[in-house]
Amino acid sequence: MSMEIPYKIYLEEKEMPSQWYNVRADMTNKPAPLLNPGTMQPITLDELKPVFCEALARQELDDTTPYIDIPEEIRSFYKMYRPSPLTRAYCLEKALDTPAHIYYKFEGNNTSGSHKLNSAIAQAYYAKQEGLKGVTTETGAGQWGTALSMACSYFDLDCQVYMVKVSYEQKPFRREVMRTYGAKVTPSPSMDTNVGRKINQEFPGTTGSLGCAISEAVEAATSQDGYRYVLGSVLSQVLLHQSIIGLETKTALDKYGIKADMIIGCAGGGSNLGGLISPFAGEMLRGEADYQIIAVEPASCPSLTRGSYRYDFCDTGKVCPLAKMYTLGSGFIPSANHAGGLRYHGMSSVVSQLYEDGYLEARSVGQTEVFQAAQQFARVEGILPAPESSHAIRVAINEALKCKETGEAKNIVFGLTGTGYFDMVAYQKFNDGDMSDYIPTDAEIEASLAKLPTV
Amino acid sequence: MSMEIPYKIYLEEKEMPSQWYNVRADMTNKPAPLLNPGTMQPITLDELKPVFCEALARQELDDTTPYIDIPEEIRSFYKMYRPSPLTRAYCLEKALDTPAHIYYKFEGNNTSGSHKLNSAIAQAYYAKQEGLKGVTTETGAGQWGTALSMACSYFDLDCQVYMVKVSYEQKPFRREVMRTYGAKVTPSPSMDTNVGRKINQEFPGTTGSLGCAISEAVEAATSQDGYRYVLGSVLSQVLLHQSIIGLETKTALDKYGIKADMIIGCAGGGSNLGGLISPFAGEMLRGEADYQIIAVEPASCPSLTRGSYRYDFCDTGKVCPLAKMYTLGSGFIPSANHAGGLRYHGMSSVVSQLYEDGYLEARSVGQTEVFQAAQQFARVEGILPAPESSHAIRVAINEALKCKETGEAKNIVFGLTGTGYFDMVAYQKFNDGDMSDYIPTDAEIEASLAKLPTV
Numbered sequence: 001m002s003m004e005i006p007y008k009i010y011l012e013e014k015e016m017p018s019q020w021y022n023v024r025a026d027m028t029n030k031p032a033p034l035l036n037p038g039t040m041q042p043i044t045l046d047e048l049k050p051v052f053c054e055a056l057a058r059q060e061l062d063d064t065t066p067y068i069d070i071p072e073e074i075r076s077f078y079k080m081y082r083p084s085p086l087t088r089a090y091c092l093e094k095a096l097d098t099p100a101h102i103y104y105k106f107e108g109n110n111t112s113g114s115h116k117l118n119s120a121i122a123q124a125y126y127a128k129q130e131g132l133k134g135v136t137t138e139t140g141a142g143q144w145g146t147a148l149s150m151a152c153s154y155f156d157l158d159c160q161v162y163m164v165k166v167s168y169e170q171k172p173f174r175r176e177v178m179r180t181y182g183a184k185v186t187p188s189p190s191m192d193t194n195v196g197r198k199i200n201q202e203f204p205g206t207t208g209s210l211g212c213a214i215s216e217a218v219e220a221a222t223s224q225d226g227y228r229y230v231l232g233s234v235l236s237q238v239l240l241h242q243s244i245i246g247l248e249t250k251t252a253l254d255k256y257g258i259k260a261d262m263i264i265g266c267a268g269g270g271s272n273l274g275g276l277i278s279p280f281a282g283e284m285l286r287g288e289a290d291y292q293i294i295a296v297e298p299a300s301c302p303s304l305t306r307g308s309y310r311y312d313f314c315d316t317g318k319v320c321p322l323a324k325m326y327t328l329g330s331g332f333i334p335s336a337n338h339a340g341g342l343r344y345h346g347m348s349s350v351v352s353q354l355y356e357d358g359y360l361e362a363r364s365v366g367q368t369e370v371f372q373a374a375q376q377f378a379r380v381e382g383i384l385p386a387p388e389s390s391h392a393i394r395v396a397i398n399e400a401l402k403c404k405e406t407g408e409a410k411n412i413v414f415g416l417t418g419t420g421y422f423d424m425v426a427y428q429k430f431n432d433g434d435m436s437d438y439i440p441t442d443a444e445i446e447a448s449l450a451k452l453p454t455v
Numbered sequence: 456m457s458m459e460i461p462y463k464i465y466l467e468e469k470e471m472p473s474q475w476y477n478v479r480a481d482m483t484n485k486p487a488p489l490l491n492p493g494t495m496q497p498i499t500l501d502e503l504k505p506v507f508c509e510a511l512a513r514q515e516l517d518d519t520t521p522y523i524d525i526p527e528e529i530r531s532f533y534k535m536y537r538p539s540p541l542t543r544a545y546c547l548e549k550a551l552d553t554p555a556h557i558y559y560k561f562e563g564n565n566t567s568g569s570h571k572l573n574s575a576i577a578q579a580y581y582a583k584q585e586g587l588k589g590v591t592t593e594t595g596a597g598q599w600g601t602a603l604s605m606a607c608s609y610f611d612l613d614c615q616v617y618m619v620k621v622s623y624e625q626k627p628f629r630r631e632v633m634r635t636y637g638a639k640v641t642p643s644p645s646m647d648t649n650v651g652r653k654i655n656q657e658f659p660g661t662t663g664s665l666g667c668a669i670s671e672a673v674e675a676a677t678s679q680d681g682y683r684y685v686l687g688s689v690l691s692q693v694l695l696h697q698s699i700i701g702l703e704t705k706t707a708l709d710k711y712g713i714k715a716d717m718i719i720g721c722a723g724g725g726s727n728l729g730g731l732i733s734p735f736a737g738e739m740l741r742g743e744a745d746y747q748i749i750a751v752e753p754a755s756c757p758s759l760t761r762g763s764y765r766y767d768f769c770d771t772g773k774v775c776p777l778a779k780m781y782t783l784g785s786g787f788i789p790s791a792n793h794a795g796g797l798r799y800h801g802m803s804s805v806v807s808q809l810y811e812d813g814y815l816e817a818r819s820v821g822q823t824e825v826f827q828a829a830q831q832f833a834r835v836e837g838i839l840p841a842p843e844s845s846h847a848i849r850v851a852i853n854e855a856l857k858c859k860e861t862g863e864a865k866n867i868v869f870g871l872t873g874t875g876y877f878d879m880v881a882y883q884k885f886n887d888g889d890m891s892d893y894i895p896t897d898a899e900i901e902a903s904l905a906k907l908p909t910v
Contacts, residue, residue, distance in 0.1 A: 006468045007534040013461045079462035080546065080837045091535065091609075109564050111839040111874070153834040154546075173628075173879035177839060179886045180830055375635055379608040382535045384566040384632060419566070421876045424628035431634045 008085040017247040024063035031349035032324035081110035100403035112147035114418030119241035124151035133226035134158025138213035142174030144232035149183035165208035188213040211316025233269030242275025264414040266391040270348030293360035304362035311455035329448030339426035340387025371430040386418040472702040479518035486804035487779035536565035541707040555858035569873030571602035574696035579606035588681035589613025593668035597629030599687035604636035621662035643668040666771025688724030697730020719869040721846040725803030748815035759817035766910035784903030794881035795842025826885040
């Protein structure tokens with residue numbers, strides 16, 4: 001008989017991780033190196049330094065050090081909103097009438113509303129350490145921009161966010177949160193950068209794109225003294241910082257003697273999934289344990305399930321390094337009907353390599369079934385989930401229902417990355433029955449991939 | 456030397472309160488009884504039963520039982536989002552350079568975004584126990600309506616919310632959260648009730664008021680079989696349920712041997728303040744301890760600091776019982792420039808009596824200084840607070856700065872009732888420098904009070 005498991009497992013401060021875990025160190029097949037877009041050769045530290053802080057560039061290139069100390073100031077900041085609870089979904093289990101035990105790691109209890117803050121605070125810290133004045137970034141829906149604004153505010157760093165113009169206008173609340181934290185939020189394309197002016201001239205009235213916003217943010221970073229560019233997903237440094245999610249999860253499970261059978265995470269650029277699964281994948285890589293790991297992606301942007309594993313640009317503007325990853329092509333844009341995040345064309349090269357090597361499987365799910373799961377979860381577990389997180393909920397519920405058929409009491413763990421409070425336009429579409437489930441055709445994906453460089 | 460105090464104190468499940476505390480039982484001067492608006496005589500259980508669930512009506516009238524068991528199903532629901540953290544504001548202390556120790560009890564980590572859920576789940580539970588089909592209520596900005604929607608969804612009760620039309624139109628996101636939880640949300644005044652049709656006919660194009668929405672909700676409850684009306688603040692039953700806040704706070708402080716010097720809460724109808732201070736006021740009433748308790752209200756709606764202690768209607772429609780309370784007059788409406796909540800004309804009769812008897816003091820603060828405190832808090836403590844909660848933050852910061860002058864290391868505890876994620880229109884006004892600080896004149900308050908009945 002095991003200990004009685006509380007609804008929410010909180011670690012004590014002394015149980016919180018003091019190091020991040022770098023899963024690359026335990027991978028036999030390392031992720032392929034980033035390529036310099038100018039030379040198409042593996043990028044060097046010196047080539048990365050003008051764009052990224054040096055400490056972060058070093059983390060990006062380090063695929064051998066398994067544990068990296070979390071600096072004391074970052075640990076202090078983490079204590080304001082971490083540990084995040086690992087919650088036993090007793091009410092969901094009851095509603096599903098399943099013998100499965102469902103756990104979720106909830107990253108939404110902070111004002112950024114998601115796990116993004118875990119890496120934002122780390123990136124801001126290193127920027128401050130190197131004496132920079134500020135950082136620039138792009139944001140689409142605004143989760144990453146909010147997280148970075150909070151982190152920069154804490155360290156008194158200037159924060160310049162290029163926000164895709166359509167989001168800037170349609171999501172004024174996210175914008176105001178960033179402004180409250182002191183960030184300068186500029187609708188992109190703007191008239192402040194060369195690339196912005198050029199695009200505004202070529203496409204008058206354009207509402208912008210993430211690719212354009214990235215290009216503006218990179219130009220802003222490299223054209224101002226004391227600024228660097230930062231990114232909230234995809235990069236290996238981001239997965240390193242996000243390993244805090246998985247490490248806390250594993251510590252909490254171990255504390256109660258629970259062995260996870262299945263670990264489920266939603267996957268866009270891969271930062272949450274990579275962080276959640278890192279310590280578990282590490283055990284698999286070292287031959288110490290076995291888990292079923294499932295990456296869940298939207299059917300409208302299915303990089304793992306329908307993409308190709310090859311070198312591609314990380315941005316549509318082609319100013320960033322190339323990464324080898326599962327990709328739909330850097331020119332791929334999900335259907336406008338797609339409501340949630342997880343819109344990125346590619347997948348973290350760490351996650352891609354683990355997938356290629358069979359350490360995880362991938363599933364794609366449709367938008368309507370995702371919101372059905374979100375609503376069911378919200379009604380019994382109380383938390384209104386982000387559309388992104390709800391992809392993981394969908395598969396967790398599906399798996400729990402399979403357990404009901406087979407009678408298996410599996411331990412299902414999933415990542416609940418955030419809350420949906422700023423996504424109510426999407427929920428309204430669902431509530432009104434106006435949600436569509438458009439899925440790209442094979443021809444569309446092939447056409448997008450055909451434009452990629454041959455490396 | 457005391458124990459090292461963590462950033463966040465979480466109680467274990469076994470430490471969570473199993474009973475609510477009814478502070479009225481320890482009051483020598485009991486709050487004056489509610490009056491039946493028809494007879495102007497103290498209202499009886501039988502007279503309350505057509506409007507309220509019987510169990511709740513009994514709680515409303517019970518001023519002698521000190522502890523009331525929390526039913527098991529409510530305790531289970533509480534475990535999904537409670538205990539709420541008692542947080543040591545280390546970062547705020549550092550930013551203020553104060554010797555004071557600042558603690559806040561944070562009630563915003565649930566989808567309703569505030570403490571309102573504590574009473575919503577209790578009221579829904581008793582409605583379900585009595586075999587009702589559903590409940591009706593009104594909501595202004597939507598916090599209470601959201602909380603009630605969540606509670607009703609959990610117990611599979613019908614939930615009908617009359618939402619002030621201007622909020623329904625200007626706050627579509629709150630409305631969609633309620634709809635996601637299955638509530639029927641109707642803009643008020645509607646064409647569904649007699650009172651709504653009458654008001655629409657008399658004032659074509661009106662955008663509604665809380666008083667009108669209350670009248671519609673009461674009519675809807677009493678004209679449908681199996682429905683009752685529920686209310687989210689002011690009532691003594693609500694303060695009873697909200698005592699969970701104070702009980703958890705006291706247990707957490709006791710666990711670390713911390714003696715609060717000062718307890719600060721924002722006050723609109725008084726539900727949060729009353730809940731937070733109950734166990735501390737109880738100790739004062741029993742002569743066991745002494746605390747400085749401060750109620751903070753907006754200068755634009757100053758019922759305690761500038762109102763009169765007398766019988767008044769609880770609603771502008773004059774359909775609800777009368778309560779003896781500090782009031783600005785049931786016809787008082789705060790200036791349209793007032794951005795936050797805390798717009799109620801009166802104050803819980805429990806809080807009013809404790810104030811009258813000198814157990815707490817009251818302060819009023821201006822809107823701009825409140826948002827300045829909110830922003831300062833958000834930037835160092837990470838949480839974007841609700842405008843309501845920020846009233847308490849303002850006074851906590853003021854008191855911590857006084858400690859800096861005197862060198863006193865006081866223990867300051869305040870209630871952080873919720874998050875401001877759905878209040879970004881107000882933050883935008885502040886960010887744009889468009890906030891006004893209108894304060895009612897003495898003549899306005901006198902004119903409002905002159906219309907009250909003489910009881």
